[in-house]
Amino acid sequence: MTATRTQVAIIGGGPAGLLLSHLLHREGIDSIVLERQSRAHVLARIRAGVLEAGTIALLRAVGLGARMDREGLPHDGVVIAWEGRPRFVIDTKNFTGKAMMAYGQTAITEDLYAARDAAGGQIVDQADDVRLHELTAARPHVTYRKNGQTHRVDCDYVAGCDGYHGVSRQSIPATVLKVFERGYPFGWLGIMSETPPFPDICYCYHSRGFALASMRSPMLSRYYIQCDLDTTIEQWPDERFWREFKARCSQDMAAAIVTGPSIEKSIAPLRSFVAEPMRYGRLFLAGDAAHIVPPTGAKGLNLAVSDVYYLARALVENYRTGHSRALDGYSDMALRRVWGAERLSWWLTMLLHRFPDESPFEQRMRENQFDYLHASEHAQASLAEQYVGLPFED
Numbered sequence: 504m505t506a507t508r509t510q511v512a513i514i515g516g517g518p519a520g521l522l523l524s525h526l527l528h529r530e531g532i533d534s535i536v537l538e539r540q541s542r543a544h545v546l547a548r549i550r551a552g553v554l555e556a557g558t559i560a561l562l563r564a565v566g567l568g569a570r571m572d573r574e575g576l577p578h579d580g581v582v583i584a585w586e587g588r589p590r591f592v593i594d595t596k597n598f599t600g601k602a603m604m605a606y607g608q609t610a611i612t613e614d615l616y617a618a619r620d621a622a623g624g625q626i627v628d629q630a631d632d633v634r635l636h637e638l639t640a641a642r643p644h645v646t647y648r649k650n651g652q653t654h655r656v657d658c659d660y661v662a663g664c665d666g667y668h669g670v671s672r673q674s675i676p677a678t679v680l681k682v683f684e685r686g687y688p689f690g691w692l693g694i695m696s697e698t699p700p701f702p703d704i705c706y707c708y709h710s711r712g713f714a715l716a717s718m719r720s721p722m723l724s725r726y727y728i729q730c731d732l733d734t735t736i737e738q739w740p741d742e743r744f745w746r747e748f749k750a751r752c753s754q755d756m757a758a759a760i761v762t763g764p765s766i767e768k769s770i771a772p773l774r775s776f777v778a779e780p781m782r783y784g785r786l787f788l789a790g791d792a793a794h795i796v797p798p799t800g801a802k803g804l805n806l807a808v809s810d811v812y813y814l815a816r817a818l819v820e821n822y823r824t825g826h827s828r829a830l831d832g833y834s835d836m837a838l839r840r841v842w843g844a845e846r847l848s849w850w851l852t853m854l855l856h857r858f859p860d861e862s863p864f865e866q867r868m869r870e871n872q873f874d875y876l877h878a879s880e881h882a883q884a885s886l887a888e889q890y891v892g893l894p895f896e897d
């Protein structure tokens with residue numbers, strides 16, 4: 504067995520783990536990232552696309568803004584479209600003075616790998632059978648297997664950034680964790696196509712189900728439709744996807760959608776999930792390892808970013824001063840933001856999707872909610888403030 508030592512062992516090389524490693528490095532704190540998949544696999548995943556104002560500001564502040572500002576597509580708002588009614592804009596710029604950016608998680612992950620490589624950061628990919636040991640002792644350690652050999656990493660802290668299916672949360676005794684969960688009876692079928700996007704990020708409600716038009720670049724579009732949980736990608740050749748997508752938009756919107764062959768197609772179930780607390784001894788959870796939101800509010804990646812911002816700040820304070828006040832407050836502070844995003848994502852999911860068993864009363868409630876949002880500047884201001892992202896706490 505080989506043995507190494509670092510200050511923070513980071514489990515998971517997704518956006519949360521890589522950004523944490525980058526933030527710590529800027530403050531002179533050493534870390535090792537252990538990622539189960541190959542780098543090619545991580546970089547091939549297509550996920551989030553919309554960045555909150557706070558995420559944009561943070562990425563710029565820590566030297567990760569150059570490509571984002573060159574290639575990302577700024578948005579001053581998002582559009583809501585409702586079957587049979589006019590589309591309208593939730594104008595985040597007008598209500599909050601802040602804008603969002605369409606910039607893919609894939610690109611952010613590339614930028615993070617490039618920054619860590621340039622700084623000589625240690626990222627171990629294809630790290631199998633990662634295990635966390637002695638998390639409540641003064642010196643925890645982590646073991647993993649690579650190329651048939653077992654390796655040991657001794658550390659001061661472990662950051663669990665390994666997503667919903669990771670090992671970190673599972674290393675916390677069930678008696679310690681409180682889990683809050685809700686499933687939804689549908690998923691999202693998403694495609695990427697090398698076609699000019701519809702100009703707006705547009706959320707559509709239709710009696711056939713939800714649809715979303717989004718984008719990555721002037722020649723890369725991302726579209727989603729609500730789908731049944733038991734459907735398969737094989738059942739959705741491109742031609743069927745486009746027909747269904749357009750059937751869920753108004754005629755003028757459908758006419759403006761440029762279709763083309765898909766270059767990626769995937770199905771994701773929708774889920775709300777929170778595990779509390781986000782700490783066990785010297786293990787701190789961040790990102791999807793601790794919480795999942797349905798993608799309707801575009802919050803998942805942004806929460807991963809705010810978690811690691813808080814966690815890095817707390818670790819820096821601890822290493823500088825020896826105090827653990829910020830580390831002790833990390834879980835509560837992160838969870839306040841998490842629950843805000845959970846509520847918004849749940850609410851938008853309820854508002855914009857068709858539920859199989861809903862009663863006529865529930866449909867009327869939804870229509871009325873839409874009418875109120877359409878008519879009330881106050882309701883729009885509230886949504887704008889949350890969509891663009893609540894500020895980080897000091």
Ligand code: RFL
Binds near residue numbers: 514633805807
């Ligand atoms: P990730 O990205 O899942 O990364 C976790 C990493 O840990 C690795 N791993 C392990 N490594 C070592 N040992 C183990 N035992 C391991 N188990 C797992 C995994 O291989 C992986 O590399 O979590 P992280 O870093 O917390 O980042 C979270 C985001 O990825 C996620 O919240 C977003 O993608 C959610 N999301 C969106 N978020 C937004 O903010 N805006 C959006 O517009 C948005 N759209 C979306 C989304 C997620 C989607 N899907 C597919 C779930 C759209 C979709 C369709």
Ligand code: PHB
Binds near residue numbers: 715800
């Ligand atoms: C995306 O562009 O992938 C995207 C946009 C908005 C969402 C979710 C995903 O709410």
